[in-house]
Amino acid sequence: MRLGASIRVLPLLTPLVVLGPLACNRAEAEGPPPSPDAVAGAEAEAVFNQRCVACHGTAGKGNGTVASALGVTPRDYTNREWQARVSDEDLRVVILRGGKSTGKSDYMPPNPDLESKPRVVAALVAKVRGFGK
Ligand code: HEC
Incomplete structure (x- = not known):
């Protein structure tokens, strides 16, 4: 049986x-599995599309769909003079703590959830830099 x-x-x-x-x-x-930087880069790409493009635009020119309604035009990231003037640390602080933290417009929102994701923030800074290249 x-x-x-x-x-x-x-x-x-x-x-x-x-x-x-x-x-x-x-x-x-x-x-092999993707490197931590590759994973962070993909997450930064998703974050940018979900949270930033509406104001900053897909090409970083500050002409996203809601930008014209703000009254304050977000920076044109393709402006090389500005790129040369600003430090990575400045960008990091604005992204994490918002415009108000550095005397800029309140319309630039803080992203406190990214405090625990330094690689994603670094990739966002690199993304902003990339528009100026
Ligand atoms: C609701 C609209 C809005 C959204 C969403 C937004 N921003 Fe901004 N951002 C602004 C505005 C407006 C300014 C300009 C503030 C000023 O010049 O006073 C700004 C400024 C900045 C600056 C500083 C530029 C400078 O002049 O030094 C950085 C960097 C930046 N944003 C990155 C981001 C990133 C990354 C995201 C997504 C995680 C994002 N922003 C989401 C509106 C927005």
Whole structure:
């Protein structure tokens, strides 16, 4: 009786035995997991699109869809003079604590949830820098 049961189960197990190693090979083919910087870069990209583009625009020119309604025009990030004047630390502080913290417009909102994600903030700063290149 017992033997009969295991024989009946056998065909069900066979695909697992055959396909199991194939599944492992597939994972290997996809390469090693992405680096922490790559993960942070992807998150920064998502954050920028979700939280910043409405005001700063997809090309960082300060002409997002709601920018004209603000009364204060966000900076044109492609302006190289401004890029040369401002430090990475200035950008970091404004992004985390908002415009008001540095005497700029209150419309620039703080992003306190990013305090615990320095790599994402660094990637956002790099993104802002990238518009000026
Ligand atoms: C509601 C509109 C709005 C949103 C959303 C917004 N900003 Fe801003 N931001 C502004 C405005 C307006 C200023 C200009 C403030 C000033 O010059 O007084 C500004 C200024 C800045 C500055 C400083 C520029 C300078 O002159 O030194 C940085 C950096 C910046 N924003 C980055 C971001 C990032 C990154 C995000 C998304 C996480 C974001 N902003 C979201 C409106 C916005």
